[in-house]
Structures are given as C-alpha cells and as structure tokens.
Amino acid sequence: MTLQNAGVAAYPHPTWGWTTSPDTDRVVHGVTICGTALDYRVTSDSQGLRATRRGPAADGSRIFVFGCSFSYGWMISDEDTYAWRLQAAFPQTQVTNFAQPGFGTTHAVVQLMEQIEQGNIPDACIFAYLPTMEQPFGHPDRNVANPLNIMAITTQVEFSEYLTRMSYPRAHLKVGGGISLSYVPMDVRALQGVNPAHIAVDTAYTHLVTRGLVDVIMELAKTHGFTPIFINLLPADRDTLPSYLRDAHGVKMINGVLPLQDADPHYRVSRLDIHPNAVSHEIYFDRLREPVASALTARSGRVATGSDRPFTAQDVTEAV
Numbered sequence: 001m002t003l004q005n006a007g008v009a010a011y012p013h014p015t016w017g018w019t020t021s022p023d024t025d026r027v028v029h030g031v032t033i034c035g036t037a038l039d040y041r042v043t044s045d046s047q048g049l050r051a052t053r054r055g056p057a058a059d060g061s062r063i064f065v066f067g068c069s070f071s072y073g074w075m076i077s078d079e080d081t082y083a084w085r086l087q088a089a090f091p092q093t094q095v096t097n098f099a100q101p102g103f104g105t106t107h108a109v110v111q112l113m114e115q116i117e118q119g120n121i122p123d124a125c126i127f128a129y130l131p132t133m134e135q136p137f138g139h140p141d142r143n144v145a146n147p148l149n150i151m152a153i154t155t156q157v158e159f160s161e162y163l164t165r166m167s168y169p170r171a172h173l174k175v176g177g178g179i180s181l182s183y184v185p186m187d188v189r190a191l192q193g194v195n196p197a198h199i200a201v202d203t204a205y206t207h208l209v210t211r212g213l214v215d216v217i218m219e220l221a222k223t224h225g226f227t228p229i230f231i232n233l234l235p236a237d238r239d240t241l242p243s244y245l246r247d248a249h250g251v252k253m254i255n256g257v258l259p260l261q262d263a264d265p266h267y268r269v270s271r272l273d274i275h276p277n278a279v280s281h282e283i284y285f286d287r288l289r290e291p292v293a294s295a296l297t298a299r300s301g302r303v304a305t306g307s308d309r310p311f312t313a314q315d316v317t318e319a320v
Contacts, residue, residue, distance in 0.1 A: 009021050009158050009161065010101075010156075010158045010159045010162065010166070011048065011162055012162050012165040012166050013047075013048075015110055015114065015169070016100065016103075016107055016110060016111065016169070017107070017166055017167050017168050017169055017183070017186065018100070018102070018159065018162075018166050018186075019047060019048030019049075019100055020044060020048040020050075020072070020100060020101065020158075021042075021044060021048060022044060022045070022046050022047060022048040023044065023045070023046055024042055024043060024044045024048075025041075025042075025043045025044075025051075026041070026042060027039065027040070027041045027042075028040055028041070028042060038075055038269065038270075040075060040076050040077040040080075041077045041078055041079070042077075042078065043078050048100070049096065049097055049098060050072055050073060050078065050081065050083065050097045050099070051078045051084070051097075052078075052081075052083045052084045052086075052087040052095045052096065052097050053084070053087045053088075053095075057094040058091060058092050058093060058094050059094075060092045060093050060094060061090075061092070061093040061094070061123040061124075061296055061299065062093065062094050062096070062120065062121070062122040062123050062124075063086060063090065063093050063094070063095045063096070063122065063123065063124050063125075063126070063292060063296075064096050064098060064111075064112065064115065064122045064124075064125045064126070065082075065083045065086075065095065065096065065097045065098060065099055065125075065126045065128070066098050066099060066103075066107070066108035066111060066112065066125065066126065066127050066128065067098075067099035067103065067108070067126075067127070067128030067129075067233075068099060068100070068101060068102060068103045068104065068128070068130060068139070068142075069099070069100075069101035069102065069275060070099075070128060070130065070233050070275065070276055071083065071097065071099035071126075071128040072097070072099040072100055072101055073097075073099075073281065074101060074269065074275040075269045075273075075275060076269065076277055076278050076281065077278070080277075080278035080281055080282075081097065081281055082281040082282070082284040082285040082288065083095055083097035083099070084097075085281065085282065085285040086285060086288065086289070086292060089285070089289055090292065090293075090296070093123070093296065098111045099128065101158075102142070102149075102153050103142070104130075104139035104140075104141075104142030104143045105127070105129070105139050105140075105142075105143050105171075105210055105213045105214070106142065106143045106144075106145075106169050106170065106171045106181070106213060107142075107169060108127055108213075108217075109171075109179075109181075109213050109216055109217065110169050110181065112125065112217070112220060113220070116220065116224060121224050121225075121226065122224075122226045123226055123227070123295065123296055123299040124226055124227045124228075124229060124292055124295035124296060124299065125217075125221070125226055125227070125228050125229065126229045126230075126231065126288060126292070127217065127228060127229065127230045127231070128231050128233055128256070128284075129230060129231065129232050129233065129241065129253070130233055130234050131232060131234055131235070131236035131238065131239030131241065131242075132203060132206070132207070132236075132238045132239045133234065133238075135148075135152075136148040136149045136152070136201070137149065137152070138234075138239070139210065140203070140206035140207055140209070140210045140239070140241075141201060141206055143170075143171050143206060143209050143210050143213060144170060144171060144172075144201065144205065144206050144209050145168045145169070145170035145184045146199075146201045146206070147199050147201075148199050148201070150168055150184065150186055153186070154186055154187075159186070163186055163187050164187045166185075166186040166187070167183040167184060167185055167186060168183065168184045168185075168186050169181055169182075169183055170182050170183065170184050171209050171212065171213055172209070173205075173208060173209055173212060178212065179209070179212040179213060179215075179216055203238075207239070207240050207241070210241055211240075211241065211244050211248075214241065214244070214245065214249070215248075218249050218251075225299065226295075226299065227294075227295035227298060227299060228251070229254065229288065229291050229292065229295060230245060230251060230253045230254065231253065231254040231255075231256040231284065231287065231288060232253050232254065232255060232256055232257060233256045233257065233258075233260075233276070233284075234257060234260065234261070235257055235261070236257075241253070254287055254288065254291060255287070256283070256284050256287055256288075258276065258280050258283060260274050260275075260276060260280070261274060266279060267279055267280045268280075
C-alpha cells in the first residue's frame with residue numbers, strides 16, 4: 001500500500017507526529033496515480049483536518065471520525081468522503097474528521113484524549129480499523145511503531161522536508177496492566193542500512209497493545225457518555241480485535257470490508273492502489289448511517305439543534 005504524492009504534504013505536529021497540509025483549499029488537477037489520472041478537491045483547517053462541510057459548523061452534537069488514509073479520503077474530493085456524507089446526513093451535528101494518512105489506534109487515542117481534556121466531549125466516535133496485514137501497514141503494527149512501518153512512511157515524498165522534526169506515537173503495555181505512550185523519532189537514518197527481512201515484530205504483542213488501546217477507548221466512552229462505533233475496512237482473518245470487542249465489551253464491529261485487495265478498479269482509486277474511492281466511501285457511509293443515528297438517539301434522545309421532539313433515524317437525510 002503506497003501513499004503517492006496527492007497534492008498534500010506532511011507537517012510536524014507536537015502530539016500526533018504529523019498532519020497534512022494545514023489551511024488548504026485547492027483542486028488537484030491531473031495527478032496520475034499508477035496510470036489513473038485524478039482530479040479532486042482537498043480542503044483542510046488550521047490543524048490539517050479534512051473538511052466535512054462548507055461554512056461554519058452547527059452548534060449541536062459532535063461526531064468524531066478517527067482513522068488513517070482510508071478515512072481521510074486519500075485522492076478523492078472532500079464531498080466524496082464518508083465523513084462529509086455523514087455531515088450532510090446529520091446537518092444538526094458537527095462532524096470532525098481526525099483521520100490522517102499513516103495513523104492508527106494509538107493516534108486515535110491521543111487525539112480523543114486531547115479533545116476531552118479541552119472540554120470537547122463527543123456524542124459518538126467512529127474508529128475505522130485496518131487489521132493485521134501481511135505487510136506492516138495494519139493498525140496493530142502502527143500502534144507499536146513497527147520500524148518497518150516507519151521506514152515505509154518516511155520514504156514518501158510528503159514526509160521528506162520536515163522528517164527530522166517528526167515523531168511517531170507508540171503505545172506500550174505497562175507492567176501490571178494498562179497502556180503507556182512514548183514517541184519515536186521518525187528520522188530513522190540508523191535503519192537505512194538494515195535489511196527489512198531482519199526486522200521482526202511480535203504479532204501477538206501488537207494485538208495485545210491494540211486491545212489495551214480499545215480498553216482505554218471503552219473506559220473513556222463509559223466515563224464521558226459517548227458511543228464508540230468500530231468499523232473494519234479490510235479482511236480480519238489474521239486479527240483478533242473483532243472477537244475481542246465482542247467478547248470483552250459486547251460491541252460488534254461493523255463490517256466495512258470491500259474487495260479492495262482484489263485490484264477491482266470499481267472500489268479503488270486506481271488499479272494499482274488499494275485506497276478506497278468515492279464508491280467505497282458511499283458504502284462506508286451507508287453502513288455507518290444507522291449506527292450513528294442510534295448513537296445520537298441514545299446520547300440525548302433529542303435533535304442536536306435543541307428541538308423538543310425525539311431524534312430518530314428518520315432525521316437522517318440523504319448525503320449529497
């Protein structure tokens with residue numbers, strides 16, 4: 001899975017490690033990705049977060065989206081992302097897309113805790129998940145800062161200019177239980193002469209760390225009263241998180257799996273790039289719409305604008 005130059009750059013962020021181009025509003029014309037020419041609009045705020053609307057946000061319920069380039073909407077227009085579609089479907093809410101290329105569950109926990117500390121309590125949080133893969137691009141590998149994943153990210157042109165100022169948040173299991181966080185420098189020149197075949201990461205450990213991060217999310221949800229929504233975007237045959245969520249927390253992970261790995265251009269941005277296109281994002285939106293409506297109902301029982309009638313799934317409008 002390769003991140004091609006898509007009209008954005010990566011900039012250092014003090015706690016996330018990096019973020020995409022802040023204060024961006026431009027149309028990218030004629031970018032050729034693996035033989036496919038693409039035109040799309042990229043808009044971001046001062047933190048580099050992808051736009052979910054034009055104009056000011058509604059002063060209502062909050063929906064946070066956490067994930068990686070799949071949820072960011074790599075090489076598709078703002079309006080085609082599932083986060084934008086959710087905002088259009090729930091106009092009385094404020095949808096914030098925190099997803100960034102290369103992020104994992106560790107990043108999501110860091111971002112969520114920051115928002116809570118600032119008093120921005122969500123009503124629902126969507127956690128989009130990439131399970132363990134043959135290559136070290138799944139979220140479990142990212143969660144422990146697998147050196148192979150860092151090496152792959154740092155070869156991308158988007159990260160080249162500010163690499164010496166970037167770090168990678170890494171989650172650890174603490175002795176006695178729980179999770180701790182540290183930061184790994186991304187300027188990994190010491191790894192340049194290392195044969196990737198000689199780097200091995202314990203898959204069982206990456207799964208344990210990921211479970212610990214989910215435990216943190218579930219505890220935050222219990223403490224602050226928001227609904228966590230988990231959606232899996234790739235086959236999880238080698239991953240234990242879906243069963244752990246079900247058995248330990250009684251939460252069913254939404255199946256968002258599409259045949260992205262089958263080189264089917266109907267779902268991918270190009271024949272040789274696995275990132276989901278606008279068709280896939282519309283399907284993600286369809287699978288998330290009812291769970292989000294239910295979460296908002298459970299949170300307040302009222303329309304986010306303050307109406308005195310109950311909030312129901314019928315309040316969901318079709319996304320544009």
